[in-house]
Amino acid sequence: MTTNVQAQARPAQKITTLPPVLILIAGWLIPGAGHFLLKKWIRGTLIFVSIVAMFSIGLALKGKVYGPNTAELLDMLNFAGDLGAGLLYVIARAFDLGQAAVQIAIADYGTKFIVVAGLLNVISAVDAHSLATGRKAS
Amino acid sequence: MTISHFGAVLLFSLFMSVVFGITQRSEPKMMIRFGAFCFVLFVGGTIAASWLMWLIKH
Numbered sequence: 001m002t003t004n005v006q007a008q009a010r011p012a013q014k015i016t017t018l019p020p021v022l023i024l025i026a027g028w029l030i031p032g033a034g035h036f037l038l039k040k041w042i043r044g045t046l047i048f049v050s051i052v053a054m055f056s057i058g059l060a061l062k063g064k065v066y067g068p069n070t071a072e073l074l075d076m077l078n079f080a081g082d083l084g085a086g087l088l089y090v091i092a093r094a095f096d097l098g099q100a101a102v103q104i105a106i107a108d109y110g111t112k113f114i115v116v117a118g119l120l121n122v123i124s125a126v127d128a129h130s131l132a133t134g135r136k137a138s
Numbered sequence: 139m140t141i142s143h144f145g146a147v148l149l150f151s152l153f154m155s156v157v158f159g160i161t162q163r164s165e166p167k168m169m170i171r172f173g174a175f176c177f178v179l180f181v182g183g184t185i186a187a188s189w190l191m192w193l194i195k196h
Contacts, residue, residue, distance in 0.1 A: 043160050050153040057149060060139035109146045116150070120157045127161035137164040 020132040027125030029086040034128025047124045054117035055088045058098075063110025065089070065098030078111070084118030151180035 016023070016038055027034025032048035035041075059065075066079040082089050092098055092114075102108050130136035141149070159173025 046156050047160060050156045054149075054153045057139070057141075061141065061146075062139075106140065106146075109141070109150075113146075113150065116154070120154065123161050124157060 015134070015138075016132055018132065020129050023132040024125050024129040027128040028084070028121065031086070031088070031121050031124060034125050034132075038128060038131055040128075040131070047120075051085070051117050051121050051124070052088065054113050054120070055085055055092075058110040058113030058117060059092065061110025061113065062099050062102075062104065062107040063112070063114045064100065064102050064107070065092045065114060067093070078115050081115035081118045084120075084122040085114070086121060088121075089118065147181060147184050151177050151184075154180060 018037055023034045023037055026037055030048075031051035032044035032046075035044035035047060064078075066075055066082050068079055070076060070079065085092075098114065099107060102111055127136065131138070155173040155177040158176045159169040159171075163169045163172045
């Protein structure tokens, strides 16, 4: 029994020679890119499609894209969530996509889609980082 | 673009479940199982909460 516990506690082997921080940043900037660098093609594709689709649907529903200059605490949290989408957020801001204020009820769903897409992207990037460091098995 | 409330729930649950399944489990089989579990919980939880709100109102 002791042997089994020791076997479970042993960290998994690294699967890449790339620096884990690079994997983390790539995964944050482009959804699924961290998994692509680890040659996890199917996972990377599913993550990319899910997050880009979620972000795009949020914009199509006229959701709000939060900016950094605000005094509201909830707005700041939403901004942090939006920022998790990496380059998608930069593109949305650069091309002035999204609404400055939510005007119709369904647009509130869009706002949540955009924020959650960013949060999911952060989870995905951390997952890729864990794979790169060997903390996650496979 | 317009979307029904239930359509939004389904899309939201689908994308969340895909990412949760991939990131929270290590084996592909378990990823699919956990993703399906999350999807059912998201949609089922929303429907249950909707009925609860309906009951409170009536």
